[in-house]
Amino acid sequence: MTVLVVGASGHLGGEVSRRYVDAGESVVGTYHRGPGVTDGIDWQPLDIRDSAAVAALVGRVRPKVVISTAYVFGDWWVSADGAAAVAVASARVSARLVHMSTDAVHGGRPEPYLDGDTPTPVGVYGASKAAAETAVKAIDPAAVLVRTSLIIGDAASKQVKLCLDLIGRKVPGALFSDEIRCPLAVEDLAGAVVELAASDVRGTINVAGPEAVTRPELGRLVAAHYGLDATDMPVGTIADSGLQRPAEVRLDSSRAEALLTTHLRGVSELFRKA
Known part of the structure; x- marks a missing residue:
């Protein structure tokens, strides 16, 4: 199986890539500024704002799984448009898509947020990630969108x-x-992402610390x-x-905790x- 990790040079992307490499999978990892430090990855430069470049890479690699982790805080074109480009390209090759989102899509309240709660962003970053969620769900209804917290x-x-x-x-x-x-260890989040990629879970799911x-x-x-x-x-x-x-x-991650073997x-x- 070939796995494409978009943003593999980042913190989470690197840990997810390492897990797939350790499992013996073929991993293609993208970077924008420079390759990461994880060994065993086929590193490929990619600017996800360039939808044609995204389509070309995915079409050439034809991955079975795509893990979309790339973002730039405050950059709408990367966080929203780039995520949509990845979703379009993944759908064209029928890849299983895991899209990473954030608790910043919510505006804040005393009660915990459930998996399906509607975004209420208060800043540009949260708005861009909420827009990305909307695009990904429209493009690929079978995708799983992981809302997480501080890593x-x-x-x-x-x-x-x-x-x-x-x-x-x-x-x-x-x-x-x-x-x-609700902070979460990068190792726990990466384990959850790999499990979700292998599951039939679709739509939004909270994966954060308890x-x-x-x-x-x-x-x-x-x-x-x-x-x-x-x-x-x-x-x-x-x-x-x-x-x-x-x-x-606060993210209520009780559904993820019930579904996954990874301990959060x-x-x-x-x-x-x-």
């Missing part, structure tokens, strides 16, 4: 590095006390894990920052060695 990895991963940089005062900003998410935490709570867990003092960790609020972003977003760890378990 946690090692010290170089985006969310952990942000915490470390803010704690160390290496970058300006603050961790918002009114921003609540534990909701504020950004400062996540920062303190990261600090403890790396043996750092978080006493002076900069803390603020979304309201004070003037930024437009969702605050309280909460942050307390993820950082239990702290």
